[in-house]
Each structure stands twice: as C-alpha cells, then as structure tokens.
Amino acid sequence: MQARQTERILPADLGAVAALADDVRAACRAAGVDEAIAIDLEIAVVEAANNIVVHGYGPGAPGHYSARIAASADAITITLVDRGAPIPAGAFDAGEVAIDSESGRGLAIIRACVDDLSYSSSAGENRLTLTRRF
Template sequence: MPFRADPQIRVPATLLAVRDLSGFLQKRCADAGIDDSIALELDLALVEAANNIVQHGLGPDEGEIGLSVDFAGTQVTMTLSDNGPPAPEGLFATPAQAPDHFAESGRGMMIMSQCVDSIEYRREGDVNVLVLKKRLLPR
C-alpha cells in the first residue's frame, strides 16, 4: 500500500464506503463533544470531498481513501488521502463558483469551501493529500 500518511480509517474508494467515512467522523465529533451544527458542516465537506475523489479521481473499486480527524485546541483537521491520479492543477486554488440554479451537479467544491475554513491539497509521492481545517468557535 503506497500511503505515506497513516490514516485512522481506510475504506474502499466507493460511494457507498463514503458513508463509513461519514460515520467515523460523526463518532469522532460525538466523542469530542462537537456542536451538531459544526459536525454537520464537517460532514458535508467530508462527503463532498470523498465523493469527488471517487467520482473524479479513483474509478470504482480502484483504490482506497484514508481519513484522519484530529482535534487540536479550537481547530479540527480532516486529512483525506488517496492513491488516485493527481488532482487537476489549480483545482483548489481558485474560489469555488456557484453553478446555475438549475445545474444538476458542480456544487461540491462550493459546499466544501463554505463548510470549512481552509482547503489545502498536495501530492506526496503517488498519494493525494487533502487537508480540510475548520475553527470550532463560531465564525
């Protein structure tokens, strides 16, 4: 397995398994006593990010997605890793735009950017690492 990071959970890169990542996050948030509204925003960001990895990165059943959820002080960090192809250059560098009201897709990036405070992407060897950070205090 080529992962350099050591995720707390790994799941197959399938849309159904994204639910397991969500369940893991929810348990971590419950254990940490995180407010429901904050936990929901984290869940939305996580699910959209993981869906993107499955739908636009790894093909069905082609690999794994790793996740770590770490609380430190007033910040939570979600680190996603996968062994799919690199993300398109600049994908996370530009502000996400809202699509047309009647668009049936294309809202994932916008939702992610609204639900967390920072999104960082890097390539480590043959692994994609996506780091989502959110302050736990009200904005």
C-alpha cells in the same frame, strides 16, 4: 481536552463513504462540537470522499484512500490521502463557482464548510486537509 486521533483505510467505493461520515459524527460528539459545525464537517468530508471515488479513481475502479480525523481542544482536522488522479491544475485555486456550473461545485461546497483547506499532490499521492475550528 487531550488530542484524539482516528485513522481508517476505505475502499474507493461510494458505499463506504457512509462509514467515514459516521467516524466524523463520532469524533464531533466526542469533542463536544456544536451540531451545526458537525453537520458542516460531515458535508465537507462526504463531498471530498465522493470526489476521490468519482473523480480520483472513477466509478468501479479499484483503489483505496485513508482518512485521519484529529480532534484538539479547538479544532477538528481531517486528512484524506489517495493515489487516484490528482485534482486538475488550477481547479483548487479557482475562485467562486456559479451554482449552475458543470464542475467545480464540490470544492466550493467544501470551502464553505471548513475554516482551512489545503491540497498537495506529490509522487502519486494526493493529500486534502480540512480543518474546522470551534
């Protein structure tokens, strides 16, 4: 399979997250990904995008983020880049989170749905990369 890549700029608005979910489903279909894996990826990406909107920018705040979806012969990698508030120090590296915890469950959900997860924040730019192999 030849590598395929799509990129989209989205407004920091919860209503726009559905378009990203559609892009993930389309990429999974094009790559022939099993439905269960496609669902996991969609859950992870929707959770990550919601976190960017709600925690990175804040409800109703202006802003945007980019989403790049790259499919190869054995994996789909999704990279989200924003200029909102970064993930708080230590939150990304936290261990397991209790189900009734007030915060931190989003990252736990994302981790459970992907094989690799990385995050960096530098010069006001946050980059979250999710990879799921198939």
